[in-house]
Amino acid sequence: xxxxxxxxxxxxxxxxxxxxxxLFAQSDSSDRAGIEVLPILSYDTDTxxxxxxxxxxxxxxxxxxxxxxxxxxxSGGEQWYKFVFSAPDFESxxxxxxxxxLDIMVEYDKWKNYDLYYFDLGPTSDKQTSVEYxxxxxxxxxxxxxxxxxxxxxxxxxxxGLKFISLSTYNYERDIRIxxxxxxxxxxxxxxxxxxxxxxxxxxxxTRNSYINPxxxxxxxxxxxxxPDVFSNRNSFFRQAFITRYFQEIFFRNLIFxxxxxxxxxxxxxxxxxxxxxxxxxNNTLRGVPVDKFRLTKVFLSNIExxxxxxxxFGLIGGVDIGYGANKDLYPKNTIDWIINPVIGLRLYMDxxxxxxxxxxxxxxxxxYLNFGHIY
Numbered sequence: 001x002x003x004x005x006x007x008x009x010x011x012x013x014x015x016x017x018x019x020x021x022x023l024f025a026q027s028d029s030s031d032r033a034g035i036e037v038l039p040i041l042s043y044d045t046d047t048x049x050x051x052x053x054x055x056x057x058x059x060x061x062x063x064x065x066x067x068x069x070x071x072x073x074x075s076g077g078e079q080w081y082k083f084v085f086s087a088p089d090f091e092s093x094x095x096x097x098x099x100x101x102l103d104i105m106v107e108y109d110k111w112k113n114y115d116l117y118y119f120d121l122g123p124t125s126d127k128q129t130s131v132e133y134x135x136x137x138x139x140x141x142x143x144x145x146x147x148x149x150x151x152x153x154x155x156x157x158x159x160x161g162l163k164f165i166s167l168s169t170y171n172y173e174r175d176i177r178i179x180x181x182x183x184x185x186x187x188x189x190x191x192x193x194x195x196x197x198x199x200x201x202x203x204x205x206x207t208r209n210s211y212i213n214p215x216x217x218x219x220x221x222x223x224x225x226x227x228p229d230v231f232s233n234r235n236s237f238f239r240q241a242f243i244t245r246y247f248q249e250i251f252f253r254n255l256i257f258x259x260x261x262x263x264x265x266x267x268x269x270x271x272x273x274x275x276x277x278x279x280x281x282x283n284n285t286l287r288g289v290p291v292d293k294f295r296l297t298k299v300f301l302s303n304i305e306x307x308x309x310x311x312x313x314f315g316l317i318g319g320v321d322i323g324y325g326a327n328k329d330l331y332p333k334n335t336i337d338w339i340i341n342p343v344i345g346l347r348l349y350m351d352x353x354x355x356x357x358x359x360x361x362x363x364x365x366x367x368x369y370l371n372f373g374h375i376y
Contacts, residue, residue, distance in 0.1 A: 009350050014158070015060055032351040034092070040072060042357075048076030054372060056352040063086040066352070077112030091352070094211040101149035103159075108164070114139035114169065117293050119332055120184045130332040131340070133175040135186050142166040147200070155207050161200040163225070167275055168193035191273035196235040198227035207336045208247060213258050213349060213374070219245040229255060229269065236269040245376055256307040256309040258319075260376040261312065264299045274330055283369035286323045288341040288360025290367070296325035296336070303375060307347070314346035321360065 033056075036372050040052040052072035059065065067226045068091035069193035072080040085104045094102055114137050119130040147161035169192045180186050200226045229236040241264040250257050284293035285301060305319035320370040321341045330336040345358035353372050360367045 011049060014226055018157075032058055034060060036352050037349055038350070038355065040370075043120065043368060044074070044076075044283075044370050045367040046076065046114050046369075047074035048080055049079045050074035050076075050078070050190055050370070052080075054352075054353070058089060059092075066090070066092075066093040068353070074171075079108070079110040081109075082107040083331075088212045093149075094206075094208065095154055096151065097154055098149070098151045101151075103145070103147040103161075104151065105145045106233040107144070107145075109139075109141040109143075111139040115186050115290060116169070117290070118188065118330065119179075121187075121330075121332065131177075133178065133184065133186070135171040135175055135189075137169045137192075138171045140166075140168050142233070145200075156203075156205055158203040159200070161202075163198045163200055164196075165198070166193075166195045169275075174252060176335045187274050191234075191275070194273045194275045195231050196227040196237075196276075197230045198225050198237075200225045212352070213354060214247040215249050215257075218249055219243070221245075234269050234272045235276055237266055237272070239264065239266040239278075241265075258305045258307055258374070258376070260301070260303045262299070266297050268297070274327075277330075277349045278325075280323060280325060283358065283371045284375055286321045286339055286360070286362070287343050287358050287369060287375075288321070288362030288365065288367040289323075290337065290365075294325060294327075294336055295330060296327045298327075299323070305343070307374075309347075309349065313349040315349060317342045317343070317345040317347060317356075317358075 018338060036056045037056045040050060040054060042050045044050055050072060055069045057067040057368035061237050064085035068084040070082040083106045087102050088098060094288045116135045116137060119132055121130065143165055145161055145163045147159045149157060149159040151157045167186065172189055204219060204221040206213035208219060223241045225239040227237050227317060243262045243263065246259045248257050249255065264278055274295060277295035277297055279290035279292040279295055280286060288308060302322040303319065305317045307315060307317045309315040321343055323339045326335040342361045343358060345356055349357040354374055356371055358369045
């Protein structure tokens with residue numbers, strides 16, 4: 001509870017700082033603010049005490065472009081830096097027949113105390129009574145993407161893109177329950193890094209009335225991704241994803257039902273790293289579950305929220321996150337158990353983005369999260 005209070009207060013303080021900047025930074029071509037600066041002071045289950053700044057520039061060159069810059073550090077050892085350029089901006093092109101749009105994203109994320117969860121699946125282990133272990137390591141992640149978008153109609157869009165991913169882990173610290181005489185292998189330490197260049201194809205039918213904060217509409221989306229073995233390190237794979245999202249105002253004004261159902265399958269090259277999987281857990285998938293706790297090759301996720309803007313730019317959400325998945329190489333039963341986590345949260349609705357503070361309840365644990373944008 002103390003952590004949640006800190007999060008709420010820091011969000012309110014950040015809003016007050018941001019408001020004074022918005023008053024003098026209005027864009028001429030839109031009711032949206034041309035510049036928004038949000039100082040960050042937060043507490044998060046995964047990152048601990050965090051500080052930084054998020055800055056959003058919109059339509060500064062009168063082309064409806066946007067620059068989104070995030071700089072973040074935390075006492076838990078995370079360094080997170082992200083840059084996104086879009087022309088036209090996501091919200092500006094929503095529901096329009098734009099001929100061409102370009103998105104460029106570069107992200108760097110480093111954790112000095114990253115948790116890796118695994119089971120002892122050695123030849124002498126009993127899969128029925130397998131123990132889950134937790135090692136720590138330093139984790140570095142680089143994600144860079146270039147996406148070329150086209151609208152085939154008002155609601156039908158697609159993109160083709162290139163994505164480069166580099167992930168490395170090092171300086172492993174074994175679980176304190178493992179004695180020096182025990183031979184328990186951490187499968188992630190066998191191949192502790194991945195690097196690949198992939199091609200992405202996406203097609204989407206999208207009737208939402210807003211990209212940033214939809215209150216009506218639905219999305220049917222399909223995405224295909226293929227990575228050849230460019231770097232000769234057994235990191236080739238194929239991934240497909242089907243995603244549906246639905247938004248509808250119900251019962252009374254400003255009460256929004258929002259739902260998402262997502263299915264993904266990733267087929268990696270034989271002998272590839274266990275990092276070449278779909279990470280699940282944390283603030284974007286199953287809130288309450290530790291970040292990236294599960295690494296799966298088959299995933300089903302369902303997220304349901306009721307969103308209510310109760311005063312000015314402030315809102316509340318309540319909902320549930322549901323998940324299930326499989327990976328025969330990492331889990332004793334080849335699958336994980338069904339996960340159903342209640343979720344509550346606070347929202348701050350800015351002109352160009354949303355600040356969200358969530359609490360997710362998983363088994364006997366509570367996860368607190370601060371991030372930007374709706375989870376979907």
